[in-house]
Each structure stands twice: as structure tokens, then as C-alpha cells.
Amino acid sequence: MNDSDPIPIKERIIGGLWGSLVGDALGVPVEFKDRAALREYPVKDMREFGTHEQPRGTWSDDGALILCTADSLVNHEFHLEDMGRRFVEWMNHGLWTARGKPFDIGVATSGALFRIADGMPAEKAGGTDELSNGNGSLMRILPVCLRFAAEPIDSFANRLEKVSAITHGHARSRMACVLYGLVIRRLLTGSKPLAALDSARVEFTGLYEKSDSLNHFQPLLTDDFLSLPEHEIASTGYVLHTLHASLWCLLTTQDFRECVLKAVNLGGDTDTTGCVAGGLAGVVYGLNGVPSEWIAPLARKGDLERLFHEFTEVCPNFG
Numbered sequence: 001m002n003d004s005d006p007i008p009i010k011e012r013i014i015g016g017l018w019g020s021l022v023g024d025a026l027g028v029p030v031e032f033k034d035r036a037a038l039r040e041y042p043v044k045d046m047r048e049f050g051t052h053e054q055p056r057g058t059w060s061d062d063g064a065l066i067l068c069t070a071d072s073l074v075n076h077e078f079h080l081e082d083m084g085r086r087f088v089e090w091m092n093h094g095l096w097t098a099r100g101k102p103f104d105i106g107v108a109t110s111g112a113l114f115r116i117a118d119g120m121p122a123e124k125a126g127g128t129d130e131l132s133n134g135n136g137s138l139m140r141i142l143p144v145c146l147r148f149a150a151e152p153i154d155s156f157a158n159r160l161e162k163v164s165a166i167t168h169g170h171a172r173s174r175m176a177c178v179l180y181g182l183v184i185r186r187l188l189t190g191s192k193p194l195a196a197l198d199s200a201r202v203e204f205t206g207l208y209e210k211s212d213s214l215n216h217f218q219p220l221l222t223d224d225f226l227s228l229p230e231h232e233i234a235s236t237g238y239v240l241h242t243l244h245a246s247l248w249c250l251l252t253t254q255d256f257r258e259c260v261l262k263a264v265n266l267g268g269d270t271d272t273t274g275c276v277a278g279g280l281a282g283v284v285y286g287l288n289g290v291p292s293e294w295i296a297p298l299a300r301k302g303d304l305e306r307l308f309h310e311f312t313e314v315c316p317n318f319g
């Protein structure tokens with residue numbers, strides 16, 4: 001990558017989508033493994049079986065819900081009910097799963113999807129209590145970030161919050177999606193990771209300076225990621241841990257492979273940390289930065305290629 005030969009926006013959009021799925025699939029076989037175990041036997045390549053007994057190249061709930069979201073955005077400009085309906089279809093009938101059946105679902109997500117199936121409007125379905133702050137909306141928000149990246153910040157943030165709230169309605173989860181989106185938005189137009197984070201921090205603080213939840217974001221807004229040691233990075237399923245860990249992985253590595261392996265090898269919620277970091281790194285390094293030997297084993301490649309192509313057609317080109 002250099003300034004005279006920038007990566008086209010489309011390559012970044014497609015890179016982010018493949019990158020998310022690859023990061024998810026790299027993490028699936030070692031989900032819940034702790035960091036010490038992965039240090040002994042680190043993930044270096046796409047493995048098979050392991051935690052969920054799945055073949056190589058299998059994405060989990062993260063990937064499936066990203067794909068449901070992208071598909072909704074291809075078919076409707078912005079339709080929360082349609083997104084919610086597709087998420088229910090994933091849970092009940094395996095829509096956009098790698099191999100026909102979901103094998104993992106978060107507590108907050110299943111609660112919200114049962115409420116939608118029972119007739120609650122999607123925009124009100126997500127839990128709003130403090131314990132409903134797992135990473136289940138952050139992990140699937142990327143397509144919305146990409147699709148609306150050219151919008152003014154207020155409406156961009158508003159859309160991300162609404163899509164988060166389908167399953168995760170607490171302010172902290174909604175705001176985490178916005179902070180991720182603000183970084184993605186900068187990366188998409190070619191900002192370097194550190195500059196993108198700096199801009200996103202200023203924009204985020206401007207949006208939420210009156211929010212009671214802003215104090216929870218202090219580490220994300222002030223940490224010097226470049227000097228943070230690994231033992232200060234948590235990789236649980238808590239939304240702010242996932243966002244913090246993913247940004248740290250992006251900022252302390254030099255290419256897609258290094259970033260995503262670092263994320264997965266943190267242990268814990270490996271598939272989601274891998275997925276969120278993979279989305280960031282895919283946008284930074286573009287499709288050519290995502291190792292082809294990790295794309296090759298992914299399930300349903302033809303379906304993915306078709307969807308991603310259609311998705312780029314509805315995305316802004318900033319032209």
C-alpha cells in the first residue's frame with residue numbers, strides 16, 4: 001500500500017467482509033481456549049474441528065448475522081424489521097449459516113430473536129439492562145458501517161445504534177457499534193489505523209459528551225494502544241473488551257495475517273475477536289491482503305461472492 005496506488009474503496013469493502021468471515025472461521029475451532037493454552041499451541045492456519053466440531057472454513061453466528069445484514073441491505077435500503085426477520089430465520093432455519101445449522105448463539109441475541117418471533121418490533125427487541133452488553137451486536141455491525149459510511153456522522157451513528165438495538169439495546173453496546181463504525185469509516189477512505197482511531201475518538205466524544213455511558217469508554221478513548229502490553233488486553237465476550245482487543249491487534253501489527261492471528265490467539269471469545277479484528281484489517285489491507293489460502297476453505301464461496309458483489313453495488317463509492 002502506498003499513497004500513489006491507493007486501494008479502491010470496493011476492494012476495502014470486500015476485504016472487510018471476507019476478513020470478518022476468515023477471522024471468525026479461524027477462531028471457531030479454539031473458542032473458549034485460554035491464552036496460555038494457545039501460547040503453547042498457537043493458531044497459525046485454518047484448523048478443523050476443535051470446540052464446535054466443525055469442518056475447516058466454518059463461520060459461526062458472527063459471520064451468519066453479518067451475511068443476513070448484508071443481504072437485507074442489498075434488498076432494502078434500511079429495514080430493521082427485515083433484518084430482525086432474517087436473524088430469526090437464521091436462528092430457526094439456518095439462513096446464511098455455513099453448513100445449514102446454527103451451532104452457537106448468544107444469550108442476549110436468542111432472547112431478542114425469540115421476542116421478534118413472538119411479534120415484538122425489531123427495533124425494540126434488544127435487551128437494555130447492563131448485563132446485556134455482550135459483543136453480539138458489534139460482531140455483526142460491519143455491513144451497516146460500510147453501507148452508510150458516506151452519511152453525515154449523526155445519521156450514520158443513529159443507524160448503527162438502531163441496528164445494534166435489534167439484539168443489544170443498552171447504550172454501551174449501541175455506542176460500541178458507533179465507535180467501531182467511526183473507525184471503519186475513516187479506514188475506508190484510506191486513513192492509516194492510528195489516524196483513523198484518533199479521528200474516531202474525537203468524533204465519538206463529540207457525539208456522546210453528554211452520555212452517562214461515556215466514562216466506560218475511557219480506555220478506548222485514551223489508551224496508547226501502541227505501548228499496551230498483552231496482559232492488559234482482555235478477550236472476553238464483553239463488548240468493550242472485544243472492541244479494545246480488536247483495535248489493539250490492528251494497531252500493533254503490520255498485515256492482515258498478523259492482526260487476525262494475534263486476535264484469535266488472545267483466547268477466550270476467539271471467533272468474535274477474530275471477526276471484529278478481521279473486519280478492521282480487511283478494510284485496511286483490502287481483499288488482496290486477506291490470505292487466499294484462508295478464503296479457499298470457506299463454505300459456500302459462490303454464494304458469498306455473489307452477495308458481496310451485490311453488496312458493493314449498494315455501497316457508496318465516495319466518487
Ligand SMILES: [Mg+2]
Nearest residue numbers: 060061062271
Ligand atoms: Mg461466534
